[in-house]
Amino acid sequence: MKKFKNLKFVRAIGFNRVVLICVIFLLYLLFAVLTPVLHGGASFVKVERIFSAMNYAYFLGFLALGVTFVISTGGIDFSIGPVMFASALISGYCLTQYHAPLWLCLIISLIVGSLFGLLNGYFVAYRFLPSFVTSLASIEIAKGIGSVFTKTQSVTWPTAGSENSWYKNLVRAGNVPTGLILLIIAAVICGIVLNKTKAGRYMLCIGSNKEAVRLSGVNTKKWEMIAYVICGLLAGCAAIFYVGAYTTVQPGLGDNFNNDAIAACVMGGTSMAGGVASILGTVIGTMIMSLMQEGILAMGFTISYQYVISGIIVLIAVTADTLSRKRKV
């Protein structure tokens, strides 16, 4: 075991992550065996199943990547789901009702997300509000604005094949999983920002000890706020991939994705206490969450089971994180 832990590639990506990758395969195997048994001979081993799981992974991945930045500063943002929906609703409404050009609408989506990030970040960093309070407020604001803007109507983006539907290619172009490619690119960029730039360094150090960073002469408020803005921006991106996969958005929803995103993040080795984060872990965590929800549906259970499971995962992952830190100190 110790020998395995010392292998070069294991050390490079972390033992934790290797275990998680194994979990993906085990889960797949589990679903492949159980689905026909539980759901009258239905098959789980199909390309369409993978694409379907991936559809979930794309937008969830962007949400989880964003929230990784916030968690690494020691904060939390569980308004990302509703913010993603608000972005999709507002930009979609501009597209369908005001006939704004598609490219502009995609940008609007990013802007809406970023503004919510700015709102959260400002009150956390400059007004010293606890991040969970700003999250609670943002959830309500995001849901409310989404509803008000669309007059409580659901918004259906152009379906595949119709005019203005090229945005669908961002998710899947024929049999090319463009969404996966874009998610990987985004993850690489996030990894670089978090690990190789000044911004990422400051965010992680703020998560470890904000006061020490402030006394080192760093403008901690600014960098803390930027983490929330990045999170919001990525929620805006997530909105595009959500409609790319599912087309229709309803107002007043979105909270159920918060938990999944945070679960993906924490499972991947990002510490809820801040200071330690892994982008690769977040991506793998996203895959696990997506596979899980696909499997649960395939086995004929309702999606409500997924909520139970992701809730339990958060509890287990955070407990494990707390325990491992206790041992070290």
Place this chain on the structure above:
Amino acid sequence: MGEIILTMKDIDKTFPGVHALDHVSLDVKKGEVLALMGENGAGKSTLMKVLTGIYKKDSGTITYEGREIEFKNPHEAQEAGIVIVHQELNMIGHLTVAQNIFIGREPLNGGLIDDAKMNRDAKKLFEKLKIEIDPTEKMNLLTIGKQQMCEIAKAISRNAKLIIFDEPSAALTDAEIEQLFTIIRDLREQQLGIIYISHRMDEIKKITDRVTVMRDGCNVGTLITKDCTKDDIINMMIGHVIYAAPKTESHVKPGTPVVLKAEHINAGRMVRDVSFELHKGEILGFSGLMGAGRTETARAIFGADARESGDIYINGEKVKITRPEEAVSAGLSYLSEDRKQFGLALKKSIVENSTLTCLPKFCRRQFIDKKKEKEVTQKYVDMLQLKTPGVDQLVINLSGGNQQKVVIGKWLIGDADILIFDEPTRGIDVGAKEEIYELMNRLADEGKSIIMISSELAEILRMSDRIIVMCEGKITGELDIAEATQAKIMNLATMRN
């Protein structure tokens, strides 16, 4: 004075690297006030913590009311009638006085809290103690002095037989202190045992019957208060130990330019009209007792805490410092006394901590040049003789002395010209201490200017070119190293004005 209520005999306690209590004995009689005195770190608090069960003693016996006891926690001690009235009060601000006094044992009436009875009982209690406080008042509307009296009342209501006052007067006005003394005399009448910890000589003379003096974890003797002078006590506190190589004269030549000038700095109760100058290449010692306002002064100058008034000049030019960022870019640095809370990101590596003060120097555009960062950090790790398997080691895994070196290294890499060292050798072993002293001398020789805040007189006398002594937020005196003695410093440090 009656029979003995508490005897502590041969109490011994060792922490890693520190012999905190070296066979200390002490006794308290019913109906007396015993003063417990000593410099910071002499072991007074440790002894009281052993008594009340916060620390476990290594050896020795505690006899209380004729029985040998060992409390597992402060709660047990309280049940037995031993109560500490802390300098910082443990009151809940938004509850009423009566609710605070009866917290945890509220009188019930049909399952609900009987507030009326609570208020009546509190009132009776106050009458007995001749304290004038309305039991229905919210605690946070009372002055600190009144809050303290509530704390005493709470102790009495729990049938306290031995009350320990830990620097009770630090936050009180003169009138409040008088009132406190009236209560203490009253308690003495009622045959309670009282231990009074304080640094203030005049109070000791006024209120106590005997004085037990501690130094370096030992009990150096007990005096009858009315038979001794203030100087007797000071002499016992500082002892006649010869410390390693005290500086005999200042290394700063007359006419050396002033690099930092603070004028009329005010920040809260702990920094009152502080003005001083720091010369190039000087080590300026800030001495004083715990709570004298030295750390607060440093933080106010560094912009870590808000300043009400006062100007700061660096190299003769007035600078605006309201935030640490501005202080750092003006060439100031501040090594906190509490490195874990204020100095280090413990979950991060040595490199990541070291370059925190000047990360932009290691960046091309936004990207960190990790190779350069490591090289430079390695250079400082070698220079500071920091013992670590590598610069990627997490700071949390280092020893206290090595952690302190990371904090020092971080400011040296930042190339600050003015270094404020706040208790630079606290909690680190002797070997590392020597290295840090050497380093400070070397830095001063190289032209860096250093403010060293220290509670250890030996350290102050050994390192400083000049010494500023503070007491209760004010500078009470300035001594050149040539004329400074422990007795002079202690006199200034206990000088109330």
